Amino acid sequence: MLTIETALPGEPVAVSILRLYMSEVASRWYGRPATADEVDRALRDEPADDLTGETGVLLLALDDGEPVACAGAxxxxxxxxxxxxxxxxxxxxxxxxxxxxxxxxxxxVDRRVAVVQLDTREELAEACALYERLGYRRVEAFNDEPYSDRWYRKDLVLRSA
Incomplete structure (x- = not known):
């Protein structure tokens, strides 16, 4: 059974899926399987430790308790x-x-945040297609992230307080 749960970034279950995520991203960047050292460096360069509490959230999809996916804000x-x-x-x-x-x-929406934006790369085609299907629109660059070549934004509908 698939469940979606909030996780702390340092928990072993979160670390395992975040490591798989970064391995895939780094491998696509290098055009070959990334080494363990390259994945470690990428995890240091793009930490997830702020995806908790007031600064963020990390969600995991668990299939019978096994992490199969993640997303954060x-x-x-x-x-x-x-x-x-x-x-x-x-x-x-x-x-x-x-x-x-x-x-x-x-x-x-629960935190009254009205805009979601992201940066990504064209070579992550599956992700770009997902964002576009979900109503994210491409926008001009809003940061100078060196590994990004696409930027997206979606305006959310906030409920009346």
Whole structure:
């Protein structure tokens, strides 16, 4: 049974899926399987330790207790940054990524965050297609992230208080 749960970034279950995520991203960047050292460096360069409490949220999709996907958001005032969206290759095609992104959006609405934005790379084609299906629109660069070549934004509907 698939469940979506909030996790702390340092928990072993979260560390395992975040490591798989970064391994895939780094491997696509290098055009070959990334080494353990390269993955470690990427995890240091793009930490997830702020995806908890007042600064963010990290959600995991668990299939019978096994982590199969993750997604998070960093809260920056009235804007949230969608990050760490990943589904293990053996779990793709089941709508898990969509469910996770929608759960992150609900967490943003619950915190009264009206805008979600993200940066990514064209070579992460599956992710780009997912964002566009979910109503994210491409926008001009809003940061100078060296590994990004696409930027997206979605305006959320906040419920009346």
């Amino acid at each position: 960093r809260f920056r005032g009235e804007v949230a940054e969608l990050t760490k969206v990943f589904t293990r290759p053996d779990a793709r095609g089941r709508g898990i990524g969509r469910r996770l992104v929608e759960a992150v959006e609900r967490a943003c």
